[in-house]
Amino acid sequence: MPHVITQACCGDASCVFACPVNCIHPTPDEPDFGTAEMLYIDAATCVDCGACVSACPVGAIVPHTKLTPDQLPFVEINDVFGESFTSYPPQAPVPAITPLTQPSLSVAVVGSGPAGMYAADELLKRPGVRVTVIDRLEKPYGLVRYGVAPDHQSTKDVAKLFAKIERERGFSYRLGVEVGRDVTHAELLEEFDAVLYASGASTDRPLDLPGVDLPGCTSATDVVGWYNGHPDHVDDAPHLSGERVVVVGAGNVALDVARILATDPERLAGTSIAPHALEALRASNVREVVLLARRGAVDAAFTLPELVGLLGRSDIEVVAENLDRPDGPLHITRQRKLDALEALPDRVVDLGARRIVLRFHTSPTAVLGEERVAGIRVEGPGGSEDLEAAAVLRAIGYHGVALPDLPFDEARGVVPNDRGRVGDRTYVVGWIKRGPTGFIGTNKTCAQETVEQLVQDANAGLLARGKTSVLAS
Structure with missing residues (x-):
């Protein structure tokens, strides 16, 4: 495959219109453009011209000879999606621009x-x-x-x-x-x-549970703003005094927060993280972040590119609990997610790596604690269970x-x-x-x-x- 779209894909579609052979899909006029997790290059059509590389605003398109080790899984992802394409016109239709007929x-x-x-x-x-x-x-x-x-x-x-x-x-x-x-x-x-x-x-969607008003139960949105230096969230640091944090939700935001909390702070030192957040993370005791997903793995809200990016990190152990494989054929994206999660036991991770646990088919029923969060009660396939936690973060959608x-x-x-x-x-x-x-x-x-x-x-x-x-x- 001459060029590969990687995890950084933002769905801007500038590359679609730059491509002279219409090999990048879905295009904005195709029905699945609004729901696609990323764009994909059809290897059979790509002529290796490189026009898409300069058009991409986030540097997500890379010649296959220059892929880094953590980008290599995207070769297969692009190839799989390319095989699913049917015939398309030689050029993607460019949306017409209605001219302004008024002087100003x-x-x-x-x-x-x-x-x-x-x-x-x-x-x-x-x-x-x-x-x-x-x-x-x-x-x-x-x-x-x-x-x-x-x-x-x-x-x-x-x-x-x-x-x-x-x-x-x-x-x-x-x-x-x-x-x-x-x-x-x-x-x-x-x-x-x-x-x-x-x-x-x-804002984020509220979590309607007993105990959600306890200090230490907060929004993942606030935490994202905190570590990114948003002026409204400078004081919204999560409680990091314990070894476990629980995130309610399993979308990309939940995965982002879990990854940041589980990353060695020195690895974040060269990023755009806010200095006050970096200082707090250096003092953090958190060793495990548990994500609670009400539904099964095939319905998890996080995208395949985000999962692949996380699994490319040897410094973070990833565990999936309550995996199940539904009967019948699966959409290609769901199939790849499940394949990746089932292969987790074979991953090699660094000694002493922090851990992210993906708990599927598990719902919270109450936030526990008296003066502050001490844990969370969950209901899963094995019944009710209380998990100790220093903080509970909700990541169940924006509003x-x-x-x-x-x-x-x-x-x-x-x-x-x-x-x-x-x-x-x-x-x-x-x-x-x-x-x-x-x-x-x-x-x-x-x-x-x-x-x-x-x-x-x-x-x-x-x-x-x-x-x-x-x-x-």
Whole structure:
């Protein structure tokens, strides 16, 4: 295979359009693009031109001759997915860009994370557009800066793309400005032709159990912010005085937190980890992190690339409990996950390695303790069991927060919208639009859809200040 897509894949799809032979799938127009765990190269079609390498914003595409040992498993992963492809046209369809027919357009983009930056980029492809990105924090990039694990530095490299967007004509920032505190939605509509919200999903789903209010039971989201230096989470250090931490959940965030807590702090010293977090981890007594997954291994929420990346680490022992293999054929991704987990006993790890335990078919029933967390009660195939733990972290999904003066669907955690349109010259993009799904690059196609609606409205004269959008009631 000439080129291989590796764990760092962000789903941006820039490589798809750079490829002259349409060998990278799924493309944004294919039905499984929104749910794919990563993109894959069809080895039978790839002509080894290297165009995708320079197009990839996170350096995830590597010639097969330059793969590092921990990237080698991705050869098989790409090959397996390549074999599952059917016939495709010789070139991936490039989405059409509706030109702006108005002489000028000014847009406020609220939120400087991936969704906001991709939206700004899409808008600025049209001459005459001015974009002002507003964020309540003093530093931009949102999830990329404060949500990506510090040992995934290649994923954080997408910030280099955002830096290029900042330099585009018509781009400007207003950082340290919070909508609802420093400026109102109505004031933004007075100043700009349209307002586009890219505020993400900044809270986590609550865990409804006895004892969740005990000190030491906190959100994995807070811990991620803590070790990434988010200004809101400087004081959100987890309790690390005991030998075990339990994480409720088995998605990529749960895996990230477990991996950071189980990593030798000196290995993290050269990363972007916050200094206060590194100091705390150096004093940590944690030797084991247990992840509780309500469902079985084939339904685990963590992705295959994240699992493969973890298993490439000889300094962390990984144990899977309550594995089962369902009858009948499995989707190729689930099959590979299960194969990897079943092969865990054969892994060779370093002497004295910290441990991550993946407990499937296990649900928490109560957080234990009096003045602070002492453990957690779980229900699994063997019945009820109490696990000692210094901290319990919930990682069961993100949830959006209502925005001032905008409608809000509390159950879904989104602003109700039609392909990004909200009404009265107001639009949404990213997780506040579609919910917490997809990866960093998924926001690019999401932004294309929203900006398309916005430009159509501008061309129809619906963004003139004082006029009302077609969706406003």
